[in-house]
Amino acid sequence: xxxxxxxxxxxxxxxxxxxxxxxxxxxxxxxxxxxxxxxxxxxxxxxxxxxxxxxxxxxxxxxxxxxxxxxxxxxxxxxxxxxxxxxxxxxxxxxxxxxxxxxxxxxxxxxxxxxxxxxxxxxxxxxxxxxxxxxxxxxxxxxxxxxxxxxxxxxxxxxxxxxxxxxxxxxxxxxxxxxxxxxxxxxxxxxxxxxxxxxxxxxxxxxx
Numbered sequence: 001x002x003x004x005x006x007x008x009x010x011x012x013x014x015x016x017x018x019x020x021x022x023x024x025x026x027x028x029x030x031x032x033x034x035x036x037x038x039x040x041x042x043x044x045x046x047x048x049x050x051x052x053x054x055x056x057x058x059x060x061x062x063x064x065x066x067x068x069x070x071x072x073x074x075x076x077x078x079x080x081x082x083x084x085x086x087x088x089x090x091x092x093x094x095x096x097x098x099x100x101x102x103x104x105x106x107x108x109x110x111x112x113x114x115x116x117x118x119x120x121x122x123x124x125x126x127x128x129x130x131x132x133x134x135x136x137x138x139x140x141x142x143x144x145x146x147x148x149x150x151x152x153x154x155x156x157x158x159x160x161x162x163x164x165x166x167x168x169x170x171x172x173x174x175x176x177x178x179x180x181x182x183x184x185x186x187x188x189x190x191x192x193x194x195x196x197x198x199x200x201x202x203x204x205x206x207x208x
Contacts, residue, residue, distance in 0.1 A: 012037040015079040016059045023065060023075050032086035032099060042100065042167040044090050053087045093160055094189070097182050100167050106175035115184045116177075126152065126191065134198065142202065149195050156188040 001010050009019030014030045016023050033040040036052045058064070060083055065076040089095045102108070115123070129148050133141045163181045166172045 013056060015082060016056065018055075018059065021059060021064075023060065023072065023079060025075055029082065031103070032089045035082055035086035036090060038090070040100075042096070042164040044096065046091070049087065049090055053083065056083045093164070094182070094185060097160075097163060097167060097185075101175065101178055101182060104172065104175055104178075106179045109179070109183065109186070112176055112179045113183065114180050115187060116180050119184050122155070123187070130191070130195070130198075145195065145199060145202075149192065149199075152188050152192050152195070156185060156192070159184050159188065 001012075002014070003009065004011055004017035004019060004022060004024070006022040007017060007020040009017055011024065012018055013036065014024055014026050014034055031040065036049060036056065038044060038049065038052070057080065060076050060079040062073050062076040062080060065072045089099050106112075126148060129144055133145045133148075159181060163178065163185065166178060166181070172178060
């Protein structure tokens, strides 16, 4: 852990000293975990994350540093943006997984588009139900739509927990396999969003 050049206090974040309040300038962009003073890993304490966000937002706020001149204000604006960006990444399960995968050198979504083989048969079944529901609005199809939504949400939770467990492990395994697992979660998110839109369309058609 580095020390503040102004007061010598240990820096909990590379952006600002919590001892004397001096802004810090960094040549490289620190990781979101470094920015928010958290241990790198899949598991993040949401309460601690929120507390660190509020504290660092106050310490880096441009209005607080503007009295020290334009250069200090610009640095405060940069550091505040880094705090907000880090929070957005770590507060979202999928974005946090994306960052961890990129950090370990896993292929990007464009470089690896496949999903795990055992998942593909379920995808075909879900797509078949979705097309049938799209074709006709009936009470039975509405029930199938809700059942499909429940199945997808359950699968998303299970897939994300499995991926998170791998990312938290000392040896996460093959990065390409991890990318395929995250592709599964992203597919489920897109399909759930499509289901929500379809439910709204059908509700509007029925005049609910």
